Amino acid sequence: MAYCNWFFLEKTLNTKNEVATGHRSGCPINLTVEVVGDKWSLIVVRDMMFGNKRHFRDLLTHSQEKIASNILADRLRRLTAEGIVSKADDPSHKQKAIYSLTEKGIELVPVFAMIGAWGSKWLPVSEELSIRARLLEEGGPPLWEEFMDDLRVAHMGVMPDPKKTGPDVRERLQAAYEAVLARQASGRASEVTG
Amino acid sequence: MAYCNWFFLEKTLNTKNEVATGHRSGCPINLTVEVVGDKWSLIVVRDMMFGNKRHFRDLLTHSQEKIASNILADRLRRLTAEGIVSKADDPSHKQKAIYSLTEKGIELVPVFAMIGAWGSKWLPVSEELSIRARLLEEGGPPLWEEFMDDLRVAHMGVMPDPKKTGPDVRERLQAAYEAVLARQASGRASEVTG
DNA sequence: CCTAATGATTGCTTATTGCAACCGGTTAAT
DNA sequence: ATTAACCGGTTGCAATAAGCAATCATTAGG
Structure with a gap:
């Protein structure tokens, strides 16, 4: 990694990479930052991982950093789309979802x-x-x-x-x-x- | 870390912490994310660390991810203020600065x-x-x-x-x-x- | 019936990012 | 001497993201 180097050839690869995959570059650091490098995604994963928070309201109301509901919803959607988190129905309430870490998240x-x-x-x-x-x-x-x-x-x-x-x-x-x-x-x- | 827990006492501490220090919380994960958890800071540090880029123009023009100059300037300023990077005059040109990683950055x-x-x-x-x-x-x-x-x-x-x-x-x-x-x-x- | 819980969504304001041109000064090349 | 390149940025504007607080329809409990 880093990883990404500075040769002419890589400049070419970068252009193709971006066209093909929509990423700024194919560097693992960059790709990871694109996925979880915002101000909130790691906080959400942390709360699931260490605080055992698995439900929307839990994550929302027990957030020490006071995450906003639209940001939480957006991040859960992204993390789920990325395969870091999975979402399933919780049997205790028709509308209730339970979020879980995947192997990728773990x-x-x-x-x-x-x-x-x-x-x-x-x-x-x-x-x-x-x-x-x-x-x-x-x-x-x-x-x-x-x-x-x-x-x-x-x-x-x-x-x-x-x-x-x-x-x-x-x-x-x-x-x-x-x-x-x-x-x-x-x-x-x-x-x-x- | 994570760390930050969910007790009433911590909620109280959080309020005081935020007032005193300007941070969302005193959790190490959160504090680190506040410092380097944007889309660009780790990329800049990566380029210094692994690509040996130490000058503004180098970082700007050899960025695989095509960082914008205002973002680069802003991030270097922040990283310097945070003590992760230091800035010194480069003797080769009156206007030229050389940026270095500190122990904190290393x-x-x-x-x-x-x-x-x-x-x-x-x-x-x-x-x-x-x-x-x-x-x-x-x-x-x-x-x-x-x-x-x-x-x-x-x-x-x-x-x-x-x-x-x-x-x-x-x-x-x-x-x-x-x-x-x-x-x-x-x-x-x-x-x-x- | 009323209240609480559920995972969101919404309208708006504020903040940040990104693009591309630009800046005044310094140094190197012609 | 003139021109070109270098230097670390700065700027104006458009687009995007974050944050606040209210709101929503549905479901469950008292």
């Missing part, structure tokens, strides 16, 4: 891990918001694989490994987050009292 | 590696455009570290390791790309000749 886990690691190192995040990034980074590819297996169970109906017991990766990340919160809350209490 | 290498790996697996890239993604993915963190060291030499004036000889990582990726091109060109020739 394999964004390493991308999220690296984005999170970079962000938590270089941007003004708080401890409780960076703990999960740290754990994913420390866990490395074995932890990502385990997380992806968990997601295949939850989102694609893959049979869980019968040898696997205990909380899944998302739950463990959540527990670590809550532990930091609890520590901060008790620290805050002693500040107030002390 | 440490985006793993993000690019993962984005490239995902894109080359799931999106319609060609073989020659995905070979470098494959190599970076296969090389893993040791290869990324080596690449980052190379970038620190090229962009930050770090002294090269005297024990290191031979082509740097970017050159090796480029050579692999050219080898695929050469193979395709000879394959094409035999097609033409029958």
Whole structure:
């Protein structure tokens, strides 16, 4: 990748590529940015992946970043068209849809891990918001694989490994987050009292 | 990361965070997307990182994706303000500027590696455009570290390791790309000749 | 019956992107 | 000396995208 180079020949290929496929270029970086490189698509996938949000209203009302409904609808449509997300009827309500990550979507886990690691190192995040990034980074590819297996169970109906017991990766990340919160809350209490 | 959860307490924190810092939320994923999650910033960094483009005109005219000059100027300004890129005078011309990646920018290498790996697996890239993604993915963190060291030499004036000889990582990726091109060109020739 | 839930859609305003021409100054070529 | 190329942008305008808040018809629960 990048990847795309600067030779005359590639300029020619670029023209043909754009005509044939509608893409700015055939570079994997560029193609990925075209698919998920807007301000909202990765947020939607994140909420599905880590927050277990699978319904429109959930994604809309529990969005920390306050996504607008037209943007959410548009992004879900695009992600579904791209094959990163799938949509099915939910049996609990005639109008209710359940959105699921596909294998293509699940394999964004390493991308999220690296984005999170970079962000938590270089941007003004708080401890409780960076703990999960740290754990994913420390866990490395074995932890990502385990997380992806968990997601295949939850989102694609893959049979869980019968040898696997205990909380899944998302739950463990959540527990670590809550532990930091609890520590901060008790620290805050002693500040107030002390 | 992701991280950001859905508790009442976090809703409160979110409000304070937004007031204090101007961010949608303090989640590392969201913060990273706010910084580099538009359609063009990662392309600019990619061209600096992998194409060794360091000047405005180079970035403008050798952009495979045909970036517009106002967008390029804006993105360079933003990346510089964010500390991902630095700008200095180039001694070869009074008006000429040279843009360099900072440590913060260089440490985006793993993000690019993962984005490239995902894109080359799931999106319609060609073989020659995905070979470098494959190599970076296969090389893993040791290869990324080596690449980052190379970038620190090229962009930050770090002294090269005297024990290191031979082509740097970017050159090796480029050579692999050219080898695929050469193979395709000879394959094409035999097609033409029958 | 009324209220809540459902996944959107809509009308409008604001912001961003993209195109292509342009700018004043500096350096190189003729 | 004149002309051409280089330099990093800036500009005016049209097209597109994002954001806000209200709205919609249908479905389910009390």
